[in-house]
Each structure stands twice: as structure tokens, then as C-alpha cells.
Amino acid sequence: MTTVEIKPPILVVGPLAWLRKNLFSTWYNALFTFVALWALYSFLQPALLWSQTEARWGVIEANLTLFMIGQYPREQLWRVWLVIYLLAGLIGLSWGVWKDAARGFAVIGLGAGAAFALLCFFFGWESWSHWLIACTTLLILYLVGRYLPYASFLTTVCWILYFPGVFLLIAGSARIASLPPVEMGAWGGLLLTLLLTIVGNFGSLPLGVLLALGRRSKLPIVKYFCIGYIEIIRGVPLVTILYMADILLPLFLPVDVRPDRVLRAMMGFILFEAAYQAENVRGGLQSINRGQYEAAQALGLSGTLSTVLIILPQALRAVVPALFNSFISLFKDTSLVAIIGLFDVLRIGRSVLAQSEWLGTHREVFLFAFFIYWGFNLAFTYGSRRVEEALGVGKR
Amino acid sequence: MNDTNEIIVCRDVHKWYDSFHVLKGINLTVKRREVVVVFGPSGSGKSTFIRCINRLEEHQRGHIFVDGVELTNDIRNIETIRSEVGMVFQQFNLFPHLTVIQNITLAPFWVRRTPKEKSRELAMQLLTRVGIPEQADKYPGQLSGGQQQRVAIARALAMQPRIMLFDEPTSALDPEMIKEVLDVMTELAQSGMTIVAVTHEMGFARAVADRMIFFDKGEIVEQGAPDQIFNNPQNDRTKLFLSQILNH
Numbered sequence: 001m002t003t004v005e006i007k008p009p010i011l012v013v014g015p016l017a018w019l020r021k022n023l024f025s026t027w028y029n030a031l032f033t034f035v036a037l038w039a040l041y042s043f044l045q046p047a048l049l050w051s052q053t054e055a056r057w058g059v060i061e062a063n064l065t066l067f068m069i070g071q072y073p074r075e076q077l078w079r080v081w082l083v084i085y086l087l088a089g090l091i092g093l094s095w096g097v098w099k100d101a102a103r104g105f106a107v108i109g110l111g112a113g114a115a116f117a118l119l120c121f122f123f124g125w126e127s128w129s130h131w132l133i134a135c136t137t138l139l140i141l142y143l144v145g146r147y148l149p150y151a152s153f154l155t156t157v158c159w160i161l162y163f164p165g166v167f168l169l170i171a172g173s174a175r176i177a178s179l180p181p182v183e184m185g186a187w188g189g190l191l192l193t194l195l196l197t198i199v200g201n202f203g204s205l206p207l208g209v210l211l212a213l214g215r216r217s218k219l220p221i222v223k224y225f226c227i228g229y230i231e232i233i234r235g236v237p238l239v240t241i242l243y244m245a246d247i248l249l250p251l252f253l254p255v256d257v258r259p260d261r262v263l264r265a266m267m268g269f270i271l272f273e274a275a276y277q278a279e280n281v282r283g284g285l286q287s288i289n290r291g292q293y294e295a296a297q298a299l300g301l302s303g304t305l306s307t308v309l310i311i312l313p314q315a316l317r318a319v320v321p322a323l324f325n326s327f328i329s330l331f332k333d334t335s336l337v338a339i340i341g342l343f344d345v346l347r348i349g350r351s352v353l354a355q356s357e358w359l360g361t362h363r364e365v366f367l368f369a370f371f372i373y374w375g376f377n378l379a380f381t382y383g384s385r386r387v388e389e390a391l392g393v394g395k396r
Numbered sequence: 397m398n399d400t401n402e403i404i405v406c407r408d409v410h411k412w413y414d415s416f417h418v419l420k421g422i423n424l425t426v427k428r429r430e431v432v433v434v435f436g437p438s439g440s441g442k443s444t445f446i447r448c449i450n451r452l453e454e455h456q457r458g459h460i461f462v463d464g465v466e467l468t469n470d471i472r473n474i475e476t477i478r479s480e481v482g483m484v485f486q487q488f489n490l491f492p493h494l495t496v497i498q499n500i501t502l503a504p505f506w507v508r509r510t511p512k513e514k515s516r517e518l519a520m521q522l523l524t525r526v527g528i529p530e531q532a533d534k535y536p537g538q539l540s541g542g543q544q545q546r547v548a549i550a551r552a553l554a555m556q557p558r559i560m561l562f563d564e565p566t567s568a569l570d571p572e573m574i575k576e577v578l579d580v581m582t583e584l585a586q587s588g589m590t591i592v593a594v595t596h597e598m599g600f601a602r603a604v605a606d607r608m609i610f611f612d613k614g615e616i617v618e619q620g621a622p623d624q625i626f627n628n629p630q631n632d633r634t635k636l637f638l639s640q641i642l643n644h
């Protein structure tokens with residue numbers, strides 16, 4: 001090709017042009033920009049000053065491990081790191097295999113890993129090497145993913161195996177010598193928050209899909225059971241469900257089955273979230289044209305096959321934004337487990353405040369919690385946008 | 397029981413939507429390799445009738461036999477019959493999340509258990525037959541209407557059906573794309589496929605149909621060879637309808 005590539009003129013599309021177009025396009029726009037900047041500065045200035053002078057950030061540093069993993073035995077910490085390495089590896093693999101769809105999460109993973117490594121190194125904490133290993137794993141598996149045969153299938157299998165694997169690693173088992181069981185009562189902090197989020201979301205999605213399909217069933221018993229379930233669950237607050245899971249669930253289970261409190265909370269989240277996921281999925285099912293069912297039927301596909309191969313892939317793709325939205329809500333809702341006596345990251349914060357040497361450090365502790373929640377959601381939102389873009393949601 | 401040469405037999409077929417009587421006693425026999433064109437005013441029940449033949453709609457009285465098998469509520473019968481009767485819709489109804497080749501190989505693989513390579517080979521042959529082998533790896537949304545409809549025909553043919561049903565296959569298409577679809581249908585008819593097509597493409601009917609059936613208000617009002625229908629229609633309603641669609 002002989003076409004000469006021409007760079008766009010700076011003033012038309014560059015950052016300067018953006019500034020001019022969006023912040024200084026007219027005199028009153030410029031004025032407004034200055035006023036807003038000044039307001040922002042005068043609002044944040046005392047806070048910045050406080051954080052530089054009075055704030056006792058030592059409370060975070062001294063309790064960082066507590067915030068992250070609660071009472072999880074410190075000598076078993078390597079398991080948590082292993083979970084992180086595996087996650088980094090899977091993200092890298094997905095990036096190599098699915099390219100654009102997973103790139104957002106890969107960028108986030110790499111960025112966060114590198115930032116944590118630097119931060120730890122800077123503060124002289126030894127865990128910087130772990131973050132470095134995680135980043136390296138991610139990059140290596142990215143390369144592996146690019147050249148792997150049957151990559152898409154294998155990666156999906158790895159993801160499906162990952163979640164029970166994490167559970168096994170964290171919980172341990174009496175049968176595996178190197179993985180002594182860790183009582184769930186000791187799980188806490190960010191670890192617990194994330195485990196509840198992940199188990200709640202991935203457990204509720206299949207259940208939600210079944211409920212959504214059941215709600216459209218031709219069999220009245222199935223249909224009204226699903227409608228009843230969804231409407232009852234959606235009619236009560238999550239707190240109620242958590243109490244019920246904690247107190248009532250044991251009544252419905254056989255006498256010798258006594259799930260741990262964390263497990264009961266997880267069940268509560270799954271049962272609760274399933275009703276919402278069902279409604280999300282139902283929205284997707286309704287968006288599918290009747291012609292799709294008819295075309296599938298006309299080809300001789302059975303009802304099950306046409307649902308699995310034709311309807312669900314389209315319905316789920318159509319509601320990816322709603323599914324991600326539920327994911328984020330559940331992440332924040334996990335903070336409610338404090339009321340049934342579990343120590344999630346926010347509850348740990350309150351217990352830290354009770355330590356005598358850190359009395360009165362509310363601001364520091366809650367700001368830290370704020371940034372944890374916000375940071376995760378920001379990263380997740382960014383990653384999921386990229387997934388949505390790559391799937392073409394809203395375009396076709 | 398049935399003359400083996402008769403591939404579709406409808407006896408006194410009735411259908412109601414609630415209390416609305418859509419099909420009022422249809423009697424029709426289609427022979428192997430016959431090309432039948434169904435036409436008639438909007439709302440006369442043409443689609444409903446043709447969709448009864450692969451049971452996308454259920455008839456409520458009378459009998460329909462396809463290749464000697466009666467359409468009943470037995471789900472196995474229905475799935476067998478559906479896989480032997482191809483259908484092409486007005487709105488194409490391709491699967492938008494699958495590529496062209498995946499659209500075509502899906503049913504052979506999952507219903508007939510044809511191995512992947514073999515069904516892919518067959519799909520490529522069919523795409524060549526309908527004239528768009530180069531589009532195999534695109535998504536339906538990236539094709540023109542005429543190309544999409546040709547993919548839909550290839551998809552139906554991939555199940556190696558004995559009968560093809562067409563429900564106004566060209567009426568959602570721009571004029572310049574109609575011909576490419578009609579050409580494919582003509583080639584199909586000449587290759588000996590049994591075809592029942594709802595269409596108002598009278599040029600196609602005149603050139604290809606063995607028999608034309610005029611539908612009005614849920615009944616077959618008149619039928620005959622194209623020559624007779626065009627040159628010497630017997631029924632006043634047929635005359636009126638033909639004069640309306642041929643005069644503009």
C-alpha cells in the first residue's frame with residue numbers, strides 16, 4: 001500500500017483539544033471550570049492537610065494482615081498467596097486466549113499487582129515478592145494462552161475448576177496432610193468479603209438461570225413455584241434472609257448436617273441473589289425474538305438443545321451489564337454479614353478501633369475501608385466494560 | 397395406506413385461534429418433487445397453514461401426514477418430521493451469535509450427530525451452491541438481506557430435508573436482492589426438491605410451479621397449473637386478487 005499515514009492534528013483530537021472542547025469552550029464554561037476547581041481544592045485541602053499531619057496511618061500498617069485475612073492462621077498464609085497466583089495465572093491465560101474480552105481485567109490485574117509490589121517494596125514489607133510472582137505468572141500464562149490448542153475450552157474448564165479449588169485451598173481438608181483444615185470461623189477480612197462475593201455470584205447465576213427458565217415453563221407447578229420463590233425473596237430485605245439462613249436453615253437440614261456459619265451465610269447470599277439474577281436473565285429471555293425459537297424448532301432441535309445452544313447464549317449476552325451490576329451490589333452487600341457475627345473487612349475495621357492503642361482512628365480506618373470497596377468496584381467496572389465492548393453488547 | 401408418491405397429505409385440516417376460525421377444512425395432497433406455490437390475500441391463513449406442516453402451529457381437527465407419518469402430539473414424531481422438513485422464514489431468523497458456518501453446521505451436528513469435519517464440508521458445499529462460500533466465517537449481521545436469506549436456505553438444506561417450506565422468503569428483501577434468492581429457489585426446484593412456497597413472486601410461480609393454490613379466508617378457493625390460474629381463473633375472488641397484484 002502506498003497510502004501515507006497522517007497523524008491527526010494535535011488540536012483536533014489530542015488532550016489539549018479535549019481540554020478546550022470540554023472545559024474551556026466558552027467564557028462561562030471556562031469560568032465554571034475555574035470555580036469548580038477552586039471549590040474542589042478548598043473542600044479537599046483540609047482533608048489533605050489532615051492526612052499529611054494528624055492522621056495516624058500506622059493503624060492500617062499495623063493491622064494490614066488482619067484487614068486482609070482476619071484470623072486466618074498466619075502460618076497458612078501461603079494458601080492465600082497461592083489463590084492469588086492462580087487467579088493471576090487464569091487472568092493471563094484468558095487474556096492470551098480471549099484477547100480483547102479479557103484484556104481489561106488483565107491490565108487491571110497487572111497494574112494492581114505491580115502497584116502493590118512497589119508499595120510493599122517502598123514500605124519495606126516482604127510481600128512485594130509475592131506480587132512480583134503473581135505478575136510474572138500472569139505474563140507467562142498470557143504467552144501460554146496464545147499458543148495453546150483447544151484454548152477456549154481448556155480455559156473455561158480451568159475457570160470452572162478454580163472456584164471449588166479456591167474453596168478447597170482455603171478451607172483445607174482433613175484428608176490432605178499439607179492442607180490442614182482451617183475453621184471457617186477464622187476466615188475474615190477482605191478474604192471473607194471476596195469469598196462471599198464470588199461464591200454468592202457464581203452460585204446464584206446457574207440457580208437464577210433455572211428459575212428464569214422455570215418461570216416461563218408450561219408446567220404450572222414449576223412455573224408457580226418459581227414465581228413464588230422469586231417474589232418471596234425479592235419481597236424481603238437481605239438482612240432477613242441472612243438471619244433466616246443463620247437461624248432457620250439448620251431446621252430444614254438433616255440433624256447431622258450442621259453447616260458452618262460462613263457456609264450458611266454463603267447459602268443465604270446464593271438464595272437471595274438467585275431471585276435477582278433470575279429477573280435479570282428473564283429480561284434477556286424476553287428480548288429474544290420468537291423467530292429464534294421457531295428457527296431452532298424447525299431444524300429439529302429439541303427444547304433443551306434450543307434453549308442451551310440458541311436462546312441462553314443470546315439472552316445472557318444481552319444482560320451482561322445487568323449481571324455485572326448485580327455482582328457489584330452483592331460485593332457491597334457482603335458487609336451485612338457483620339450482623340450475624342462474621343468478620344468481613346468493614347467489621348474488622350470496627351474491631352481494630354477497639355484496640356486500646358488505636359482509639360480514635362475512625363477516619364483512617366473508614367477511609368481505608370472506603371478505598372478498598374471503591375478501588376475494587378472501579379477496577380471491576382473497568383474490566384467489565386471491556387468485556388461488554390468485546391462481546392458487542394448494545395451494538396448489535 | 398398412502399400412495400408412496402404422496403409426501404404431504406392434509407385431510408380436512410381446521411385450526412382456530414381462540415374462537416377465530418383460521419383454517420376451514422384444508423384438503424391438499426403434494427406429490428414428491430412437486431413445486432406448489434400458495435398465494436392469497438394478507439390474513440388468509442397461508443402462513444398458518446404452511447406452519448402446520450412442520451407443526452410450528454398445531455391443527456385442531458383433521459389429519460396431516462408427512463412422508464407417511466401423522467403429525468400428532470408425540471414429540472418424537474414431531475422432531476423427526478421437523479428434521480426432514482426444511483423451513484425458510486420471511487425474516488430469515490438466522491442465529492445472530494453464531495457465524496454463517498456455525499449456523500449451518502449446528503443442527504447436523506446436534507440432531508444428526510454428523511461429525512464436525514463432515515458437516516463443515518457439507519456446509520461449504522451448500523454455501524457454494526447458494527453462491528456465497530466466501531462469507532462462511534462472518535456473522536449474519538455483517539451480511540446483506542439477500543445473503544442472509546441464502547444462508548437460511550443453506551441452513552435448512554444442511555439437514556438434507558425431503559421437503560422445503562418457504563414462507564414469503566423474498567418479501568423482506570430489497571428488489572435488487574430478490575432475484576438472487578429466487579435463483580437459488582429455482583435451482584432447488586429443478587434439482588427435484590419438493591417445495592411448498594408462500595410467495596407473491598408471480599414470475600417465479602409461472603416459471604417453476606407445478607401447481608398454484610389460491611387461499612382466501614382460510615380456504616383453498618382454487619388450484620391448478622400456473623397456465624390455467626393465470627390465463628383462465630375460474631373463481632371471481634381469484635380473478636380479482638390476480639388483477640390486483642398483476643396490475644402494479
Ligand SMILES: Nc1ncnc2c1ncn2[C@@H]1O[C@H](COP(=O)(O)OP(=O)(O)OP(=O)(O)O)[C@@H](O)[C@H]1O
Pocket residue numbers: 413416418437438439440441442443444445
Ligand atoms: N398467534 C395468533 N393468535 C391469534 N391470531 C393469529 C395468530 N397468528 C395469526 N393470527 C391471525 O390469523 C389470521 C391468519 O394469519 P396468517 O399469518 O396465517 O395469514 P397470512 O395469510 O400468512 O397473511 P400475510 O400474507 O399477511 O402473511 C390473521 O387474521 C391473523 O391475524
Ligand SMILES: [Mg+2]
Pocket residue numbers: 442443444563564
Ligand atoms: Mg404470512
